[in-house]
Amino acid sequence: MLSTKINKYTSMTAINLQNQLAYIWDTLNRSLFILFIMFIFVQLWAAVYGDGGSPDREIAGLTFVNVIWYLLIAETMELGKARHDLAISEEVKDGSIAYRLVRPYNYLVYHFFHNLGETLVRMGLVFLLGLPIVLYYAGLPQIDWWIIPPVVLIMAGGMLLDFFTLSIIGLLAFVTEDIGSFRLIYQKLVFVLGGLMFPLDFLPNWLQGIARSLPFQLTTYAPARLFVRFEWSLFVDFLGMQLLWLAILGVILWLQYRWAVQRLAINGG
Amino acid sequence: MNAIEVNGLEKNFQLKKKTPGLRGSFRSLFRPQIEEITAVSDVSFSLKEGEMLAFIGPNGAGKSTTIKMLTGILFPTAGEATVLGFTPWKERRLMAYHIGSVFGQKPQLWYHLPAADTFQLFARIYELDDAAFKKQRDFLVEAFQIGHLLHIPVRKLSLGQRMKCEIAASLLHRPRIIFLDEPTIGLDVVAKQQIRRAIRALNEEDNTTIFLTSHDAGDIESLCKRVIIINHGRMIFDNRTSILKRQYLTKKVIDVRFGERLDSPFHLPHVETLKQGTYGVKLEFDAQAVSVEQVIQQIMNTRPFNDINVQDPPLEDVIREIYQNGHEP
Missing domain, CATH: 3.30.70 (Alpha-Beta Plaits)
Structure with a gap:
């Protein structure tokens, strides 16, 4: 019984994986951006650290190698996103949400598993494309391999949190014609307060305080920072924050979804 | 047993109205004029299991709105309905295992993948066991004559070929009722006939209840013994197709x-x-x-x-x- 339920949702992941593979060149093209951005980042931080990336120098506790690996992980999290907020908004606008709602599954859970298929392919591609540049300029990360499972856990929490946020944005299509502006705001907040452009450690103290109390850092900064400098206390902090924000955003999303479904009017008859 | 029971069903929508021009745009920012539109009003009927009903009317008559209430997607403003004993908008997910729906203008097959992949996905979503899925799939492949189409990416199919696959996909879980919203729209004569034949076969084999909306008098005549006509959200005719034909389609x-x-x-x-x-x-x-x-x-x-x-x-x-x-x- 349970296995058929699990099967049901994993098959949604599987079909989107197939779909991505059917269009692998398309997905690949969209992922090529990582090459440019990583190359630019390497040049930029090599200049900041001096001597083409001095190995001994630390800024806010992070070495050049730390920063480069940090950026690869953070970019993988950001560029790997499947952007299902657009899919939701399209479904609301063109009325195809009707087909989703007549099926025996939860609409949001469907999107989550469906999303996962695309996210895994894209994250894999982005990471693999960025990897040679990082290895060439920064070498292997100086980490203990046992930290991978806890980092992956924080990654998963971050992905779920991002899924919640983007779902809330996508469902806004019920009230507003275009969700573009909300996406843009969220994206820019992730850029700066989420630590996508540089680790939050480099921000002035007062701004760091703000950034660390907000959820934006939990998707990008948290896993990337833990990967390059693992600390158990930091892990516990991130996990706690993730659980707290998952609860808050989860309640908002659930209320918003119930409200949206009840006031649903299918566009186009 | 009645497959569908509808009593005084009503659906109103709120529509924001804007007077033309820039001034109108500003005014609607601060004082939006909201108009209530009645899409469906006082619709009542019942449908026996195994019956084939044509639910027809001009554009904007309320056909799709009614279907969407009966499939549980829309909440009605007033009235009651049961479909196979379920209240659609309250028990949507439970009911979903027993009903099928085709919304003619909206695709459900994965565009870049062959239909066989979507079929497989639906088998999982509806929690079908392998033997039942294969048996029903083979029956549908035969009925719709789509054996040669199953492994071609959907984007390469013609509209008629795609529609046959779309309808077959909605029937994999052997629904007891199928809601078909304009299934033959835009199709050529041959494709229309194949689809009609398959629907008839399904009704005969499985005693599937058919709820059909269409603009095509041919669909109605060749499939349904009973017709309901709806106009401006109200039922104006509910009787045998032969009577409609004798009196009005002469x-x-x-x-x-x-x-x-x-x-x-x-x-x-x-x-x-x-x-x-x-x-x-x-x-x-x-x-x-x-x-x-x-x-x-x-x-x-x-x-x-x-x-x-x-x-x-x-x-x-x-x-x-x-x-x-x-x-x-």
Whole structure:
């Protein structure tokens, strides 16, 4: 019984994986951006650290190698996103949400598993494309391999949190014609307060305080920072924050979804 | 047992209205005018299990809105409905295992993948066991004649081929009721006939209840014994298709193109000439007074023709006639 339920949702992941593979060149093209951005980042931080990336120098506790690996992980999290907020908004606008709602599954859970298929392919591609540049300029990360499972856990929490946020944005299509502006705001907040452009450690103290109390850092900064400098206390902090924000955003999303479904009017008859 | 029971169903939508021009735009920012539109009003009927019902009406009549309430997607403003004993909008997910739906203009198959992949996905979503899935899939492949299409990416299929796969996909879980919203829209004659044949086979094999909306009088005549006509959200006719045909679908329109010039006014007994051009005529006649065959024979006797096309009167005319005759549902 349970296995058929699990099967049901994993098959949604599987079909989107197939779909991505059917269009692998398309997905690949969209992922090529990582090459440019990583190359630019390497040049930029090599200049900041001096001597083409001095190995001994630390800024806010992070070495050049730390920063480069940090950026690869953070970019993988950001560029790997499947952007299902657009899919939701399209479904609301063109009325195809009707087909989703007549099926025996939860609409949001469907999107989550469906999303996962695309996210895994894209994250894999982005990471693999960025990897040679990082290895060439920064070498292997100086980490203990046992930290991978806890980092992956924080990654998963971050992905779920991002899924919640983007779902809330996508469902806004019920009230507003275009969700573009909300996406843009969220994206820019992730850029700066989420630590996508540089680790939050480099921000002035007062701004760091703000950034660390907000959820934006939990998707990008948290896993990337833990990967390059693992600390158990930091892990516990991130996990706690993730659980707290998952609860808050989860309640908002659930209320918003119930409200949206009840006031649903299918566009186009 | 009744498959569908509907009582006083009503659905209102709120529509924001804006007066034209810049001033109107500003005004609607601060004081939006909201108009309530009644899409469906006081619709009541019941449908027995295994029955095939045509639910028809012009654009914007409330057909799709009714289907969407019966499939649980929309919440009604008032009224009650049960579908297979479920209240659709309250027990949508439970009910979903037992109903199928095809929304003609909206695709459900994965565009870049072959239909077989979507079929597999649906088998999982509906939690079918392998044997049941394969049996039903083989039956549908046979009924819709889509064996050769299953492994081609959907984007490469023609509209008719795609629609056959779309409908088959909705039937994999052997639903007890199928809601078909304009399943033959935009299709050619052959594809339409194949789809009708398959739907009929399904009804005969599985006693599947069919709830069909269509603009095509052919769909209705060839499939459904019962018709409900809805206009401006209200039911205006609920009776046997044969009665609709006898009373309202009696007129036929024939377009003929001749191989030579028409020099004199075209006239045939029992046939009205609606329009006459240099090479063609548009004729109307009452199929009860004279048969289609007789009329075509008469035309052939006058002079050779290149093309001939027999049509039913548009639904709008039928509805107008129902109103003129003061027919009550």
